[in-house]
Amino acid sequence: MHLLKKKAAYNPQLSAPRLNLLEETRFEKLPVTVYPDQHIASVKVAKRIADIIRSKQEVGEAAILGLATGATPVGVYAELVRLHREEGLSFRNVITFNLDEYYPMQPDAAQSYVTFMNEHLFNHIDIDRDNVHIPDGTLPKEEIHDYCLSYERKIEEVGGLDFQILGIGRTGHIGFNEPGSAPNSGTRLVTLDDLTRRDAARDFGGKENVPTKAITMGIGTIFKAREIILMAWSQKKAPIIKKAVEGDMSSDVPATYLQLSNSVEFVLDEAAASDLTRFNTPWLVKDCVWDKQMQKKAVIWLSEKLGKPILKLTEEDYNNNGMAQLATEFGPAYNINIDVFNQMQHTITGWPGGKPKADDSQRPERAEPAQKRAIIFSPHPDDDVISMGGTFIRLVDQGHDVHVAYQTSGNTAVWDDDVLRYVEFAIDFNRSIGNDTAKLEKIYDDMRGFIEEKHPNQVDTQDILNVKGFIRKSEAIAGARYAGLEDDHIHFMALPFYETGKHKKNSVSDKDIELTMELLQQVKPHQVFAAGDFADPHGTHIVCFKIIVDALQRLREKGETWVNDCWLWMYRGAWHEFETYEIEMAVPLSPQEVIRKRQAIFKHQSQKDTPVFPGDDSREFWVRAEERNRETAERYHKLGLADYEAMEAFVRFHY
CATH class of the missing domain: 3.40.50.10320 (LmbE-like)
Incomplete structure (x- = not known):
């Protein structure tokens, strides 16, 4: 449960703004911070990491970081590199453990996470390479079990993770803990979900080239970190974020297990947060500013939720579905229905370039000029x-x-075979009209x-x-x-x-x-x-x-x-x-x-x-x-x- 919710249950003296926040986020089962865009969010996360590194330096200790790969943390790594180059942030006291690696995978392959981390972070900072740990994708399969146990021991021997960065896959995986993973799972070899492999297909030149397995830290390993930040950007991640934040805990969405941790925070951009109740259907959690767009959104939502045409929605429908404020301020409900119905009607046009010599006051496009x-x-x-x-x-x-x-x-x-087919056609065509095809055949x-x-x-x-x-x-x-x-x-x-x-x-x-x-x-x-x-x-x-x-x-x-x-x-x-x-x-x-x-x-x-x-x-x-x-x-x-x-x-x- 969200810590603020726990406090609210026992402290009726909480300020009104705090109570308002609790009401807004009452569907959310863990803390969520939303930033306008991923750049701002990445800079904020990088600063938190830099603060840990510096605070550890002051007392002569190592900062132990759990790192992630993929598009999500790229901005964080770019900001850490900037802090190193422009503000003197040193990584000499930093020890890192990466979440995962494809298996099998050569470290010098373009798709390896060794290559990724070198390109985005390690090649640009002063970290001691002996302090860098990334799962080994080259091991014989019979050695992997013992290797995974030793990976866990190394984390424990240095005192455990101070800070763990996570992304989230569209299956709900964290690391490569796919659906079906247990909340107490450790570092191990796993089989990748088909959706995960499809998402990686472009990096590998086709899904058939994506490895079917990976070595990953387990959810239980991740839980031991003293601070966990899960980041997500873009509308594409919004549906799975809603499940992870507001859904019931389930092995079907491994990220929901993070609801068990008191050390986790989700850091999102506005697009990734857009499906959360407080943003998508805010009338369910707070009073709204009912402008035309919000009214339109809410009435359409109500119509689709109840399976009723807009003009058949009743005052009772509004009251029973969190929209009593709308009906009270702008009602009666039927007048609102007619207004929204007319707005939708006016979007429909068979004249996408505008209808000539027609009244265009209620049309989406201008009548003039007639030919655009x-x-x-x-x-x-x-x-x-x-x-x-x-x-x-x-x-x-x-x-x-x-x-x-x-x-x-x-x-x-x-x-590629289309290329050969077209060039073969060109050779045959040139030959048929008596042209020399030697040069074309050499190219072919x-x-x-x-x-x-x-x-x-x-x-x-x-x-x-x-x-x-x-x-x-x-x-x-x-x-x-x-x-x-x-x-x-x-x-x-x-x-x-x-x-x-x-x-x-x-x-x-x-x-x-x-x-x-x-x-x-x-x-x-x-x-x-x-x-x-x-x-x-x-x-x-x-x-x-x-x-x-x-x-x-x-x-x-x-x-x-x-x-x-x-x-x-x-x-x-x-x-x-x-x-x-x-x-x-x-x-x-x-x-x-x-x-x-x-x-x-x-x-x-x-x-x-x-x-x-x-x-x-x-x-x-x-x-x-x-x-x-x-x-x-x-x-x-x-x-x-x-x-x-x-x-x-x-x-x-x-x-």
Whole structure:
């Protein structure tokens, strides 16, 4: 139980603010601290670690740290390196024990946690390498049991862990303690959950290359740390964080065992905390400021919870589900229902570019100008048709001046055997028309030899990258042409940040933003459509989105007046959909339009069946898109609105 809750039970003199906090967090079974973003949170955690190191130095003792790997602690390690370089923080008195390592795993492999820790921390600080301990992934299996016992003894011999950093996997694992782990488990060899291996697939160049086992500290070992901090960032972690913080203890979610510890704290960014009751449904734990958006969210939640259309919700429904304050302040309930119903009704439009000569006061888009200039930005060469293919086609059909801009080549997401197949076709075609094929055959032989010896995630040769890019480009052209575009309205940006050939991309540079500004200045659009699907597991979507926003802001600062009339619409669909209450424009699709969208997606043949990086959704992209679009339409219908075949959803971004 949360320590504050224990105090509240026995001390009625607690201040009002403290009691308010207890009420807000009453669903939470352990302490949670939420920061605006992961950078701020990482700096705070790094300071706590630095304070422990310095306090131990003052009394001549060693600081014993339990360290984690993965994307989550990278910011903490970066700040510790900065503190070492700029503020003189020494690590000479630090002893570290890492949580886990894949098995089998060579320490010099790109995916090993030895490599990870060296790259992100150890190579940049003054730690004594004899004080660094990472589970050994090279041992014969028969030696692992004794090795794990010795790992535990080493921790005990130095006095136990002062501070343990944890991340959390989407299975709820901490370390590699997967579902089924016992709360008193020690360091041991474990079998990895399939979801864990899927999440690691990109680092290994495919799930088939991810080890099936790992050596991990046990939950019982972690519990012995004097201070435990579990960190989590991004919306992707929000569902499992809710289970870990608010759910019942269960071996199905090993992180729930942390509820037994009085030394644990969860440190989250706002996105990772977004599913917690106090943020997601705050009316259940406190009085709310009932602005229009909060009313809309709450009424839709109530409708979906009770399975009743909005217009059938009653005063009693409000009172019995934590919404009495809303009914009291803004009621009667039926008036609130009508208002929210009308808000949802007004999001629906068959005219995504605006309906000419119509009253647009209750429509999501402006009526004028009747024919708008629009740019659809697509992070990968197929996001446009996957996520908004029906709207894309409708904009063209309704006479708007539509451009599509493919921000990256997508050249890392093509199977190697497709490269050989296309080059074989080129050789045969050139031979058929009497061209000399010797040079092409030599390139083909080099490609084939490289692919046969290629290691997982090894960077392709430039020729292979070029062919993969050509494949994605030809498919994108076919999809855009099918949607109705002429070739001069199809733009391939090849933003430099992406063109590394690696799964880990470069940082965004001014060149990426300048290329985007040039296209925007050329078209001067009234509408920009951009991928707002930030759950994209590869991170490309959010990087591309920020580039667009930066470009528009710079153009505005330069005095480009047309930017003031340019609306930025976010689309989703490749990975997740917007929440119903967030949707500001919903474009219904007829059965025929669903089929047209499917055909546009089919033009991307290299991504059909099984794409190289499918993420955690095993469905083909066209199936994902259709089912998500149908689910959106069904949600609208269950709220009491018209019954459409499918809907594509959009949210306007104000920059």
